[in-house]
Amino acid sequence: MRKQRSVPYSRRGFLQAVGGAGIVLTAGCLTEGGAGNSTANRSTPISILAAGSLNNALLNGLEPVVDASVQIETHGSAHVARMIDEGLRDPDIVVVADTALFDGPLTPSWYSIFTSNAIVIAYNEETEEGQRLAADPDEWYTVLASDEIALGRSDPKLDPLGYRALFMLELASRYYDTEDLVSKLLQRDQIYPESSLISRFETGSVDAVIAYRNMAVERGYAFIDLPNQIDLSSPEHVDEWYSTVSYSLPNGKKVQGECVSYGSTIRTMSDAALDVFNVLTTGAYLKQHGFILRDTFPAHKGDTPQHVEKEVNGGHSDSKNPTAMFQV
Template sequence: MKAKSIVVLSTIIIAILIIIVVLNRSEEKSIKIFHAGSLSIPFDDLAKEFEKEYGIKVYREAAGSVSTIKKVTDLGKYADIVASADYTLIEKMMEPDYSDYCIQFATNSLVIAYTNESRYHKEINENNWYTILGRDGVRFGFSDPNKDPCGYRTMMVLQLASIYYHNETIFYNLVEKNTPIKNNYTNNSYTVYIPDSSSLTSNEKIMIRPMEVDLMAALESNEIDYLFIYESVAKQHAISGVRYLTLEDAIDLSNPDRVDDYNKVTIEMSDGRNITAKPIVYGVTIPKNAEHKDYAVKFIELLLGEKGREILIKNGQKPLQPAVCDHKDLLPDSIKPYVK
């Protein structure tokens, strides 16, 4: 009898604890953010600031920008905010069915990261980097162009380099010779063709991963010598010994005045989408399926405001001030003052 009473009492206690946990979860104030991998550190800082200011928990998921958006559009997952390393992906893949607008909020540039353990690191410079990368024994990395803007932007940079340096062997020696990626020249412009991701495998010359930040660990552990990555991410890893080489603005996708030069290169993805090279600009939106739109608006106000700009700058990204929006009239009223 006593044993039965203990069992009954234990069952009641467990049931009460389960109810408490469920109630606490249901009452928790939170938002969910899907964002580009290159935004991981600045968005972590923003999340901490947001939680401190509003007491609202921030849950984040980082992935390549294409994969990030497809979580909403293809997998049907809900997010309160989606942030992409390429604003045009939001405009093309989410509007108008999954989002009403896209806010352009920051810029970046592509660089070549390396460490003091990288082969020929004492020799590499802005004039010979493509020769260094092509040397026997040198291994470099870039992310999957089908899944991550940094990957297709790497292809843009390498093709633009072939144009800028008047050296058609650059793209061939570094890309076509080592991957199934191909290019074609017609009507004074280049198209780079990206095959299905299943055929984009790493080899002794090149390492390919779904997201550019996945490759940073490989660089820091000397699995690769060099890595095409955003300047902001390279700066964020300086503490671990990462250094980087800046490239000419004719090829690094940083200069709005060079847009006509960048436009000479188009990437055709494996799914048939075409992406023309242009300056790097990040975008953010609140999807239509957001469950906590009021909280999401507050987060974007933080992102676009003075504190958010300080956090971006601290982490090596240049905020757009004011931000830019394709459909300002559809923005929540409290965000409009931050946008032109």
């Protein structure tokens, strides 16, 4: 099989901000975006519980352009789902980085798939080992196998990025026809909460991280783009590649490999929540923060209320054929 070349990418100085797997609460501001009564919208904040990889985009992309006060809290998506399922949080809007979590532990009657992402290898240009990755991006898996390099990743029990890192390495073992990269490269002491992972990476304690592309783009990290067969971004590779890997969450739920899919639903419906949801699922801020947009987004699944489909511009409803949502 012809191998696709891995390409190092660097955008230093674009936007420096620490993304959060931890709690971030913000009070929104009134600007030009959204619709509805501004006084009413600002008096009752819309609470959003979301995937940690969206933290920076929501704070700096969504919040400034909605006509409502918003409270944003971010964690790993599996943790988000568990908090709601156990009654620890009751947000107006929930956003997860893997729509499989909407098939348990969360079971909303409808949701919208609105963006995608890709797995990349981000590396620290200031460390000697990071520079080794920059010098030989096609052999990134060989460089990462070195005892000297410090690799970081998030927890697969709490975060889809964590189990997608496992998926990527399983697929890479097959793609590069090499030994099992999961057992060769991964150790328990590489796992950090997303916020701690980012800080360790930025201070040079970690030479490289398995990350989402948007995390690297919006923070200006150098990174290696991976072949489409293993980066979980391409709908055409779901059947032959992504679907061949899986991971079992602590609650016993088995998550199957597929395209990275971010989904959101409104749990407490109101005019203000619908306005925020509209911008959240259709806003240009997503592309600006490194997320992947397709013509089919947002794609509605389930018994989507008619006023949601009408309000959310460009929505595509396909409850009978979920895979159609990912067709380019």
